[in-house]
Structure formats: C-alpha cells, structure tokens
Amino acid sequence: MGNILPPSVQESGKGLSAPTRLAAFLLSMLLLVFPVACKKSSGSRPSPPAPPYRDMAGAGNAHNLGLAASDGTWTYYAFMVFDIQQPQGDLMGIYRTRADGTGSPVKIRADLGLDLHLIGGKLYFTSVDADNQSALFLMNPDGTGEEKLLSLEGVFKDLTYCEGFFYYIENMADIDEFDHGLIYRLPIGGGPPEQISAVEAYAMGAGQD
C-alpha cells in the first residue's frame, strides 16, 4: 500500500497522482471500520464477454479512480465514502442508474468497487478479496455472477483496457513510499498476466477513446 501524503509535503510531481494508492488506503481503513466479506453474488458464473471488446469507460478514468462507466443507456458508478465522524458504510457500493437521469439508482454491489470498466456486456472493477488482497472482479450488469479474475500482492494502479488486454501497474509501494511497480497486461479472454515493462513505473496511460 502506497503513501498518500498531501501534496503540500510531497516533492513536485510525485505523489500528485495516486488513485489506487488512495483506494488502497481507503479500503484498508474501511476494512477496519466495515469488515468486508467480499461475498460472491448468488447468480451464475458469467460467460466470457462478447466481442467487440470495447471499453465503455474512457481512458482518462484510469487516473481518476474509475468512478463510473456507461454504455449510454445505463451508467454504473461507485459510491466511495469515508466519514470518521459518521460512518455511512451502507452507502458504499456500485450503483446502476439510467443515463438519462430517469428512475432511481439501484445498488448492484454492496461493497466498494473502483476502476469500473464496461466491456462486452460485463462490468469489471477492483476491490479487495476475502484475503484482503487487491483484486480484479467482473460481474453481470445487474450485479449477479461476480467472479474474481486476478488478485495481486501489490495494488492495482492505473488499470486501463486496450484491444483485448487490461494494463496496470502493480503498485508495490509501502505507506511511506511513492508509487512504483512493474507494468503488466492481462488478456481479457483468460490467461496469466504478462510483465511488459523492465523498469518500474509511477504512472501509466493506455487505451484509445
């Protein structure tokens, strides 16, 4: 889990982008306040996403916690709250709402999920698994059929999608360090992650809107 020092005490540049680090911190804090069971939904195992594998979340969301994704009809958004004075864990989760603003939002996942990607009719997101590890999940758009794809020793950072692969930095930073980690890619159709960088990265961008 990485450092999330305020910008005022960080050197120029470094530390000004830490979505996953923040998420990791929040998740760790939330685990203390709201034990996360990471229960799987009762629905059936989701089938593989259907091509074309076009991501309905913009590439720019990767640096912004991936709070939302939309197919134009439905918008999915993460609700991330953290209030020491007044914990509101019941609000935490992933919601689905009509993109035109009609109707009421429906919570489709009770636990925190970030880095939302909507690809091939499946919703992908990161959260923590039952072993408290940063993990990538997918589920059906109605919240059923949750399945874990991959868990890390480190923490997902800058998770993005491009042409059949997820790309991410496995952030191995300690609490007093700046983000750093190797870059990997994970085939969306299955298979192990592949390390593609020989050097550690602080920030990454991929994909194309």
Add this chain to the structure above:
Amino acid sequence: MFFRDADQDHFFRMNPDGTGLMQISDHPVDCIVPHGGMLYYIDRDENAVMRANLDGGNPVLMVRGDVASIDRINVADDYVYFSRWNFKRLKDSGLYRMRKGTLALEPLLAGWDDFNWPYLSIAGGKIYCVNLVPFVIGQIPVSYYRVNLNGTCFQLLWEASS
C-alpha cells in the same frame, strides 16, 4: 502505451507488448490520456496540461496552472477537463474545461473554498467527482458529486459531516 518511470521520472512510450521502448521526454508527467488520436497529460515541471501526437511528438502547452496547481485531467468529446487549486486565490480554484481545438477556457465549478484534490471520472455525459482534503497521513474524501459535462445539474451525492 505510455508511462513515467519511477526511477528517473522520465516519460516513455512502448508497444503494447513491451517492445519498442523509447523515451519521449525527461519531464515528470501524470494523468496520461490517449484520446481522439492525440495524447493529453499533465507536465509537472511545467504545471501545465499538454497535448502531443500519439507518439509523444510535437508537444503543445494547452494551459498552465500558474500559481495554481493543476491536479488532474480527463478528456471527453471536444474538451479536456481539469481541476486546479489556488490557495492564494480561491476564486480561481475549481473545475474547468478547455476546448481542444480553440483552447477556449470555460469554468464549470469555480470558487472552491476548501482544499480540493478531486478525481474526475466521466461517464454517461456526467462528471463524477470526489473531493479530498488532507488527513493524518494523506487525504480523505469530503464530498462526492456529479455534474453535467457543461457544468449544469450539480448533484451532491454525499458530503462528510462537518
């Protein structure tokens, strides 16, 4: 794909399979967003939003933060969205967008009166924004809201108790 290395803070590109590694610049960059055949990012040395070709060439400074800090960017349609925070002139702090072609600047939510370090996710024609404030060892969210891409229909989804 593009990255900033953690050792020297230089800006690199490489092929999606990891081959073809090439340095683009020696500047520390952040929030790297490929969009519409161009590359958008924050140059922390310049404290500016930059645009470049997809190979990283021909970088153009779009807007500088000046005394304000440019925190984060996102890109949708014809606009680059960004936030900046100026502790000396709070009225200049806020959420802005800039038209990619003309570089015309448009304030969306201006005049934040608190420390803000927002995350700006975009989906379904709306910006989902989490504002953060300093905490003991970092930042914590203090508000979560969404707003249309043109700054209308502000909706506060959550706010921390004071």
